[in-house]
Amino acid sequence: MIYLENVSKKYGEIIALDDVSLKIQEGELVVLQGKSGSGKSSILSLIAALSKPTEGRVVVDGENIAMLPDHFASIYRREHIGFIFQRYNLIPTISVAHNIMMPLIPINLDTDTLAQKMDRVMQLFNIKHKANVVVKKLSGGEQQRVAIARANVNDPKIILADEPTANLDAKLSLEFIEVLKGLKAQGKTIVVATHDPLFFNLEAVDKVICIADGKVVKCS
Amino acid sequence: MKFINFYLFEYAIEYLLRYKWKNIFIFVLLSMIVAFMASVFFVADAIKYELNLGVDGMADITLQKKVAGMYAPSDENFSDTLLEIHGVEGVESRVWGYYYFEPKNIQLILVGLDSFEQHYNDRFEKLTNKFDIDDTSIIISKSLKQLFADAYYEKSVHFIQPNGKLKNMDIAGVFDGFTPLEAVNTVVMSKKSAREILGLNSNAVTTFFLSVANAKEVSNIASHLRIEYPNFSVLTQEDIRNKYASVLNYKSGIFVVFMGVAFLTFFMIVYDKASGLSSEEKKEIGILKAIGWTIDDVIRAKIYEGTIVALSAYLVGIVTALLYVFVFQAPFIGSIFIEDSFIEKWTSFAFVIDYMVLFLLFLLSVPIYIAATLIPSWRVATQDADEVMR
Numbered sequence: 001m002i003y004l005e006n007v008s009k010k011y012g013e014i015i016a017l018d019d020v021s022l023k024i025q026e027g028e029l030v031v032l033q034g035k036s037g038s039g040k041s042s043i044l045s046l047i048a049a050l051s052k053p054t055e056g057r058v059v060v061d062g063e064n065i066a067m068l069p070d071h072f073a074s075i076y077r078r079e080h081i082g083f084i085f086q087r088y089n090l091i092p093t094i095s096v097a098h099n100i101m102m103p104l105i106p107i108n109l110d111t112d113t114l115a116q117k118m119d120r121v122m123q124l125f126n127i128k129h130k131a132n133v134v135v136k137k138l139s140g141g142e143q144q145r146v147a148i149a150r151a152n153v154n155d156p157k158i159i160l161a162d163e164p165t166a167n168l169d170a171k172l173s174l175e176f177i178e179v180l181k182g183l184k185a186q187g188k189t190i191v192v193a194t195h196d197p198l199f200f201n202l203e204a205v206d207k208v209i210c211i212a213d214g215k216v217v218k219c220s
Numbered sequence: 221m222k223f224i225n226f227y228l229f230e231y232a233i234e235y236l237l238r239y240k241w242k243n244i245f246i247f248v249l250l251s252m253i254v255a256f257m258a259s260v261f262f263v264a265d266a267i268k269y270e271l272n273l274g275v276d277g278m279a280d281i282t283l284q285k286k287v288a289g290m291y292a293p294s295d296e297n298f299s300d301t302l303l304e305i306h307g308v309e310g311v312e313s314r315v316w317g318y319y320y321f322e323p324k325n326i327q328l329i330l331v332g333l334d335s336f337e338q339h340y341n342d343r344f345e346k347l348t349n350k351f352d353i354d355d356t357s358i359i360i361s362k363s364l365k366q367l368f369a370d371a372y373y374e375k376s377v378h379f380i381q382p383n384g385k386l387k388n389m390d391i392a393g394v395f396d397g398f399t400p401l402e403a404v405n406t407v408v409m410s411k412k413s414a415r416e417i418l419g420l421n422s423n424a425v426t427t428f429f430l431s432v433a434n435a436k437e438v439s440n441i442a443s444h445l446r447i448e449y450p451n452f453s454v455l456t457q458e459d460i461r462n463k464y465a466s467v468l469n470y471k472s473g474i475f476v477v478f479m480g481v482a483f484l485t486f487f488m489i490v491y492d493k494a495s496g497l498s499s500e501e502k503k504e505i506g507i508l509k510a511i512g513w514t515i516d517d518v519i520r521a522k523i524y525e526g527t528i529v530a531l532s533a534y535l536v537g538i539v540t541a542l543l544y545v546f547v548f549q550a551p552f553i554g555s556i557f558i559e560d561s562f563i564e565k566w567t568s569f570a571f572v573i574d575y576m577v578l579f580l581l582f583l584l585s586v587p588i589y590i591a592a593t594l595i596p597s598w599r600v601a602t603q604d605a606d607e608v609m610r
Binding site: 052078083089094098105150 | 225227228231234238503504506507508509510511512513514515516517602604605606607609
C-alpha cells in the first residue's frame with residue numbers, strides 16, 4: 001500500500017504540494033488528474049523516492065521512504081519501482097537493449113539470468129526486433145515501448161507513469177492503455193499522472209485523484 | 221556478489237566510445253606527456269649510469285698540463301716527481317688525443333698503452349693482457365670495427381700523420397667489457413704509434429693518472445697539486461662526476477621547463493573536466509539514479525572510465541618511451557643530452573629504469589585524471605535525481 005500523509009513539497013519559494021494525503025491500495029490502477037504544474041509529477045517523484053518531502057510522510061509497504069538515505073532510496077527504486085517518464089528519459093545514443101539493461105547493471109546478474117529478463121520484457125513490449133537499434137532512431141511510440149520495457153525489466157511491484165500519452169497520437173495512446181491493463185492484470189500497482197481525458201472513464205481505472213495547485217481536490 | 225562488475229565495465233567503455241573524440245584527444249595528450257617525460261628520465265638515467273660507471277673506472281686524480289688555457293703535452297719523466305708526493309701510490313702516464321676520421325665524420329680518441337705498464341683501470345689491464353699491442357696494430361670496439369668496415373677499412377686503417385705521411389695500422393682485435401662511453405670511439409694502440417699520429421715528442425705524454433693509497437687523502441693531495449702546479453688541470457673522480465652532473469642537470473633543467481608546460485596543459489584539461497559536466501552528462505547520471513543506480517554504482521563506473529583512459533595512456537606512454545629510448549636510441553632527446561665534446565657518439569643506452577620515476581609519473585597522471593573524472597560526477601550523483609533530471 002502507498003500512503004501519503006500530510007505531505008508538502010517546496011522548491012525554494014514555490015509550493016508544489018500543500019498538505020496532501022492519499023492512499024493507494026496494492027494492485028490498484030490510480031490516475032492522478034490535473035493540469036500541468038498542479039503537482040501530479042511531484043507526487044510520483046515522492047513515491048519513487050526521487051525527491052524528499054519538505055513535510056509529511058510517504059509510506060510504501062509500511063516503510064517511510066521519505067526518510068531513506070540516498071543509497072537505500074536507490075535500492076528501493078531498483079527493487080520496487082518502474083518509472084515511465086514523460087519524455088521517456090532514455091539514453092538516446094545507445095541501443096534499445098543497452099537502455100533496457102541499465103537497471104540490471106548494478107545487480108551484476110549472471111549472463112543467462114540477465115538475458116532471460118531482457119528477452120522477457122523485449123518480447124512482452126514488442127521491441128525485440130529493434131534491440132540493436134540506437135534509441136534516437138526510433139519513433140515516439142517505439143521509444144515509449146523501450147521506456148516501458150526498462151521500467152519492467154526488474155519486475156517491480158509499482159509502476160509510475162508521468163504523462164505517458166503526452167507525446168503519442170490517439171492510436172498509440174490506446175495501445176499504451178492496453179499495456180497498462182496487462183500490467184494491472186499481473187497484479188502491479190500503477191499510478192498514472194495525466195491530464196489526458198482518455199484515462200478518466202476507463203473501466204480498468206480503480207481511482208481518480210484530482211490535484212490542483214498542489215492540493216487534493218474534489219473531481220469535477 | 222561478484223567482485224568485479226563487468227557490465228559496469230562494459231558501460232564505462234561504451235560511455236567512453238560515445239564521447240570518443242574527446243577521450244581520444246585526452247588519451248593521446250596524456251600518452252605523449254608520459255612518453256616524453258619517461259623518455260627524458262630514461263635517457264638521463266642511462267647517461268648518468270654510464271658516466272658513473274666510467275668515472276668509477278678512472279684514476280683517483282687526473283692531471284693534464286695547460287699552456288695558455290689549452291691542454292698541452294708534458295714530459296713523461298714528470299711522473300717520477302709526482303710519485304714522490306706523500307700518499308701517491310702510483311702514477312700512470314697516458315698518451316691520448318682526438319683524431320678526426322673524415323670518411324665517417326667522427327672524432328676518434330686515440331689511446332696509447334704499453335703492455336708492460338700497470339694500469340689504474342682493470343679493463344685496460346685486461347686489454348693489454350689479452351692483446352699484444354705493437355707499433356703497427358690497433359684494438360677497437362665492435363661498433364667502431366663496423367664503422368671502419370662501412371668506410372672499407374676492414375683489416376687495417378690509415379692514419380694521417382702531422383708530416384702528411386700515412387700510417388697503416390692493422391686491426392688486431394676487438395675489445396669488450398667497456399662502457400659505451402669508453403668504447404664507442406676509442407682506438408687503443410701503442411704509445412709510440414699514438415705519439416706519431418698525434419705529433420708528440422718521443423717522451424711526451426698528455427695525462428697523468430695518480431693512484432692514492434688512502435681515499436680520504438685524495439682531496440688533500442689534489443689541493444696540494446693545484447697549489448704546487450698551477451699550470452696543470454687537477455681533477456679528482458668527484459670533480460669529474462660533478463662536471464658531468466652539472467652538464468646533465470642543465471640539460472635536464474631545459475626539459476623540466478618543457479615538462480612543466482606539458483603538465484600545465486594536462487592540468488588545464490583536468491581542471492576543465494573537474495569543473496563540471498555537460499547538461500547531457502548530468503542528465504544521464506540523473507536517469508541512472510532514477511532507475512536504481514546508487515551513488516557507489518555511478519562512482520564505480522566513473523572510476524572504471526577514468527582508469528581505462530589514464531592507465532592505458534600511462535602504459536602506452538611508458539612502452540612508447542621504452543621503444544623510443546632503448547630501441548630507436550632516442551633521436552632528438554638523446555642528441556640534446558649527448559652533444560658535448562666529452563661524449564662524441566653514443567651507440568646504445570644502458571637499460572636502467574628508476575622505478576621511483578615510473579611511480580612518480582603514475583601518480584602525476586593516473587590518480588589525478590581519475591579524480592578529475594570522479595569529482596564532478598560525484599557532485600551530480602549526490603543531488604536528488606529528480607533535481608538533476610530537471
